[in-house]
Amino acid sequence: MDFEFSDAEQEFVAKVDAFIAANRDPEVMDVTRENMAQICDTPKRRAFMKKVGQAGWLGMSWPKEHGGSEIGGLYEYLLNERLAGVGAPQIGKGVGIVGKTLMRHGNEKLKREFLPKILNNDVEFAVGYSEPQAGSDAAAMALKATRDGDGWRLNGQKIFTTSAHFAEWYWV
Numbered sequence: 437m438d439f440e441f442s443d444a445e446q447e448f449v450a451k452v453d454a455f456i457a458a459n460r461d462p463e464v465m466d467v468t469r470e471n472m473a474q475i476c477d478t479p480k481r482r483a484f485m486k487k488v489g490q491a492g493w494l495g496m497s498w499p500k501e502h503g504g505s506e507i508g509g510l511y512e513y514l515l516n517e518r519l520a521g522v523g524a525p526q527i528g529k530g531v532g533i534v535g536k537t538l539m540r541h542g543n544e545k546l547k548r549e550f551l552p553k554i555l556n557n558d559v560e561f562a563v564g565y566s567e568p569q570a571g572s573d574a575a576a577m578a579l580k581a582t583r584d585g586d587g588w589r590l591n592g593q594k595i596f597t598t599s600a601h602f603a604e605w606y607w608v
Contacts, residue, residue: 441514448511452518455491459484460522467523474519474526476560477602481525485557488515494531495555502539502547503555529599530554534561534607562603566595579608 441449456465464484476482488494496511498504516526535554538546553559563572570576579592590608597606 445510445514449514449518452493452515455488456518456522456524459487465522465524467521469523474516474528475599476525476528476557477599482557482560485525488519488527489555489557494527494557495535495551498531498535498539498551498555502535502551529563529607530557530559530561533563559605560599560603561605561607562597562599564594564597564600564606564608566597568593568595 461480461484463478463480476485485494492505493511493515495502495504496507496515497509498506500506512527512531519526531554535551538550542550550559565572565574565577567577567579570578577592579590581588581590583589600606
């Protein structure tokens with residue numbers, strides 16, 4: 437079995453490395469950040485990820501009908517590996533859990549509204565999972581949603597929320 441990256445994969449890594457070199461900024465790339473170096477928590481880090489999106493690297497594995505290029509997930513791994521190596525933000529929950537869930541289970545309105553924003557890094561999501569007796573174990577959560585007019589009322593208790601301090605939307 438050959439464990440080497442293909443020529444195309446190595447070419448992609450070289451493009452990512454050139455992109456990183458061209459966009460090097462100590463406020464964006466900081467390997468000394470102790471916690472959550474991968475997140476887009478400042479305007480400069482969000483702008484950097486917007487450039488990553490403009491390069492076509494957010495949602496690469498998504499279907500073409502949703503703005504992706506249907507390239508293998510290994511490319512997303514390679515991108516994240518190179519970004520992590522310099523302490524830059526990485527593709528994350530918007531492209532992964534939120535986008536992929538919307539593609540599979542979301543209605544057309546949600547897809548039209550959020551999928552392009554995710555690919556352009558125009559939206560940040562907070563993960564609103566953690567509960568006192570459950571942590572992030574979805575099966576143990578006690579949060580209840582009940583219909584309230586045209587919307588939903590969520591009743592439960594959270595202990596912390598990843599990305600709460602800069603996100604526009606909660607993912608629950």
